Amino acid sequence: MGGGRGPHRHRHPRSGHRAAARPGAGGQRPTRRLLRRRGPLRRLRRRRRAGAVRRAAARRGRLLPALRQAFTYQNRFYCAPKDFATLALQVNGRLWARAGLGAADVPRDWAGLRTAASRVKAVGIVPLVLDSSFDRVGAFMLQAGGWPVSDDGTRATADSPQNRQALEYVQGLLRDGLARYPQQVDTGWAGEAFGRGMTAMTIEGNWIRGALAADYPGLAYTVHELPAGPAGPGTLSFTTCWGISARSRFKAQAVGFVEAMTTADAQLAFARAYGVMPSLVSARQAYLREFPADEPFLAGADYARGPVNAPHMDRVMSDFDSQLARLAVADPAVMLRRLQRNITAALER
Numbered sequence: 001m002g003g004g005r006g007p008h009r010h011r012h013p014r015s016g017h018r019a020a021a022r023p024g025a026g027g028q029r030p031t032r033r034l035l036r037r038r039g040p041l042r043r044l045r046r047r048r049r050a051g052a053v054r055r056a057a058a059r060r061g062r063l064l065p066a067l068r069q070a071f072t073y074q075n076r077f078y079c080a081p082k083d084f085a086t087l088a089l090q091v092n093g094r095l096w097a098r099a100g101l102g103a104a105d106v107p108r109d110w111a112g113l114r115t116a117a118s119r120v121k122a123v124g125i126v127p128l129v130l131d132s133s134f135d136r137v138g139a140f141m142l143q144a145g146g147w148p149v150s151d152d153g154t155r156a157t158a159d160s161p162q163n164r165q166a167l168e169y170v171q172g173l174l175r176d177g178l179a180r181y182p183q184q185v186d187t188g189w190a191g192e193a194f195g196r197g198m199t200a201m202t203i204e205g206n207w208i209r210g211a212l213a214a215d216y217p218g219l220a221y222t223v224h225e226l227p228a229g230p231a232g233p234g235t236l237s238f239t240t241c242w243g244i245s246a247r248s249r250f251k252a253q254a255v256g257f258v259e260a261m262t263t264a265d266a267q268l269a270f271a272r273a274y275g276v277m278p279s280l281v282s283a284r285q286a287y288l289r290e291f292p293a294d295e296p297f298l299a300g301a302d303y304a305r306g307p308v309n310a311p312h313m314d315r316v317m318s319d320f321d322s323q324l325a326r327l328a329v330a331d332p333a334v335m336l337r338r339l340q341r342n343i344t345a346a347l348e349r
Contacts (some may be wrong), residue, residue: 010044048179057198066237070306073153079241080262083276085205087139087235088302089227093220095200099123110143110169117178120200129190129199133321136190136203139236140166142305143229148320148343153310156343159336165230167332176198181325184242195219205238206297210275223295239279277301312346 047251055112091106107113117127130136140145146162149155157163180199194202195216198314202208203226210218226235242258244251260266264286267278269286277298278287290294293346308317319342323335 008122062280062282064279064281064284064301066238066301066304068236070239071241079243080258081279082240082242082261083267083270083274084237084239084279084301085207085276086237086297086304087136087203087205087226087293088296088300089224090194090202090204090208091198091222091224092194092200094224095125095197096119099125099200106222106224109228110230114173114178114226117173118176118202121177122126126185126199127177127191128173128201128203129182129185129187129193130179130203131190132181132183132325134317134324135236137167137170137306137324137327139203139226140170142228142234142236143226143231144169145229145231148308148317148339149310149347153308154347156340156347158343159333159340160280162231163336164332166326167227167335171327171330171332179309194221206277206294207275209294211286223293223296225299233300233303234298235304237301237306239306308343310343310347312349313343316342316346 063081063185064084067084068077071077071079072148089107096102096105099122101116101119105112105116105119107116114312120127121149138148141163144162144166146157146160146166148158148163150157170179174181182188182190182193183194185198187196189200190199191204191208191211192200192215193199194208195212197219212221225233228234242261244254244258246291248254262280264278264280264283267280267283268286268290270276271278271291277294278284284298288298307313316339320339323330327335
């Protein structure tokens with residue numbers, strides 16, 4: 001970040017884990033890496049010491065709580081959220097009806113998801129396709145009351161009964177043929193399988209709306225909040241933020257630009273152009289008036305969690321992703337003990 005640079009968009013400062021983006025045609029998996037964690041975290045600290053985001057910090061009360069948490073580390077706010085996305089459940093209307101299901105059968109909890117999936121499987125349809133990464137399976141951990149790290153990001157909490165319950169539940173779906181990963185149905189990502197009518201349900205973020213409109217414009221589907229788990233509702237949020245270099249020669253101009261980009265009008269313009277949701281509480285109702293079908297995504301903001309809140313998590317979570325790809329044949333307890341060790345080692349660095 002040279003001294004003459006202005007504002008930059010950044011991912012969550014404590015994780016290099018993936019942020020979702022709208023895929024292009026051809027079944028590209030909707031992921032992108034906007035930054036690696038080590039250097040950017042140090043740079044964000046320099047920005048905070050230099051006061052480069054003080055004005056954004058003063059506006060935190062206007063931000064959705066999950067996004068304040070996503071860019072707050074050790075009680076300090078680093079970066080102004082640009083926009084965000086959450087996960088929800090998509091249901092193919094035609095396949096749902098073929099299974100004899102209606103609106104009342106849309107699952108509201110884990111038990112309902114298994115029941116509905118069993119009925120879909122009974123008529124020869126793949127019930128659910130979801131990505132094999134923590135970016136999807138992690139939502140079940142949250143719904144069970146678990147998470148890989150403590151709320152303050154200082155302790156590993158992966159090896160817990162709650163996380164084990166979540167992995168065992170997803171494992172049961174996979175083993176019983178009630179859920180599959182995209183590679184098992186020869187697709188690049190779950191949205192492709194859903195768009196091609198290969199599954200009745202999927203779990204994706206609101207980027208899927210643009211993908212389906214572009215690649216599968218005739219598809220009739222509905223969107224719903226994710227089924228709640230034993231501990232209640234839970235979903236994951238994906239976001240980027242505006243950061244300013246402490247060494248910028250144009251700091252005042254950069255701050256002004258970021259403030260302009262984080263107004264309600266600017267965020268609604270981004271929503272129209274890119275399908276993202278505004279990070280400001282004040283823009284929420286205006287967004288819903290324009291995009292009422294996205295209400296389940298926006299509702300998830302009230303209980304969503306962002307990326308794992310700890311430094312050095314990129315390799316750790318990538319390793320966990322590789323374990324999740326084998327969840328159907330693996331031992332969840334062994335997986336979580338490994339994750340616990342890896343997080344503990346990363347936090348002690």
